[in-house]
Amino acid sequence: MSAVLRDSGAPRFSGQVAVVTGAARSIGLALAETLAREGASVAMADVNADELHVQAERLAKLYGARTIAVAGDLSQEAAAKTLLERTQESLGTTSILINNAGGGVILPFLSHTPETLRTTIDRNLWTVLWCTRAFLPGMRSQRYGRIVNLGADSVRNGLADHAAYNAAKGGVHALTSGLAREFATEGITVNTVAPCAVNSGELARFQREKPQVVERFLSVIPMGRAAEVDEVTSMVSYLASREASFITGQVISVNGGSTML
Numbered sequence: 001m002s003a004v005l006r007d008s009g010a011p012r013f014s015g016q017v018a019v020v021t022g023a024a025r026s027i028g029l030a031l032a033e034t035l036a037r038e039g040a041s042v043a044m045a046d047v048n049a050d051e052l053h054v055q056a057e058r059l060a061k062l063y064g065a066r067t068i069a070v071a072g073d074l075s076q077e078a079a080a081k082t083l084l085e086r087t088q089e090s091l092g093t094t095s096i097l098i099n100n101a102g103g104g105v106i107l108p109f110l111s112h113t114p115e116t117l118r119t120t121i122d123r124n125l126w127t128v129l130w131c132t133r134a135f136l137p138g139m140r141s142q143r144y145g146r147i148v149n150l151g152a153d154s155v156r157n158g159l160a161d162h163a164a165y166n167a168a169k170g171g172v173h174a175l176t177s178g179l180a181r182e183f184a185t186e187g188i189t190v191n192t193v194a195p196c197a198v199n200s201g202e203l204a205r206f207q208r209e210k211p212q213v214v215e216r217f218l219s220v221i222p223m224g225r226a227a228e229v230d231e232v233t234s235m236v237s238y239l240a241s242r243e244a245s246f247i248t249g250q251v252i253s254v255n256g257g258s259t260m261l
Contacts, residue, residue, distance in 0.1 A: 011039030017091045019043045022101035024051040026200040030233045036065035043087040075122035080130035093138045099149040101127040104165035124168035143187040146240045151194035153255040180249030189248035191239045196255040197226040223256035
């Protein structure tokens with residue numbers, strides 16, 4: 001399919017249906033808001049049902065967008081199928097999937113328990129696998145789709161206490177290249193945005209509880225600071241757009257220079 005140039009008179013995502021996981025707060029909420037503001041109908045998913053519904057209603061009122069809130073644990077196949085069904089019933093066929101749901105249990109490797117290891121893999125890898133598997137057939141049928149995953153720059157720089165988290169996010173990075181090649185001729189692109197530390201509520205919690213750990217996280221970033229949320233979401237939004245039609249299979253770091261090629 002040839003590249004589709006953006007009509008400067010229309011919102012970037014006008015007429016498209018987007019799904020954002022982990023959408024109740026932080027990067028996921030910012031992405032849902034960007035998509036709604038720029039014309040998309042947005043299905044928002046998260047395990048936090050109360051906050052999710054509040055935010056979906058807020059975006060609908062603020063931007064006149066069609067939004068739905070679908071609460072559930074997306075590390076379970078049934079929840080991903082429910083998200084697909086609800087989205088199709090309420091909004092139509094999805095053309096954009098943002099796999100943002102995650103959250104690491106950041107510990108020295110030998111401090112992990114079987115439960116924390118499973119939680120880390122479930123949150124960060126199984127959510128991506130089940131949601132991608134659910135939404136790919138619809139994209140394939142319309143021969144168009146944008147899948148953007150949230151990865152982690154720590155996979156590349158070996159950040160302290162991130163071994164288990166990197167095992168999960170490294171799986172996401174590898175899935176990206178495999179799917180990108182498999183669906184490259186079907187109008188579907190698959191990419192990952194890999195942030196470093198992001199100035200979010202989670203980082204603020206770490207700063208309060210483990211300031212020395214945060215100092216280590218920031219010490220590997222040449223710019224000397226965490227990324228702002230909008231510095232991450234701007235790259236995700238671009239990769240989710242029609243303009244990014246010739247970019248696929250990439251893991252793009254938004255990292256202040258903490259890894260460089």
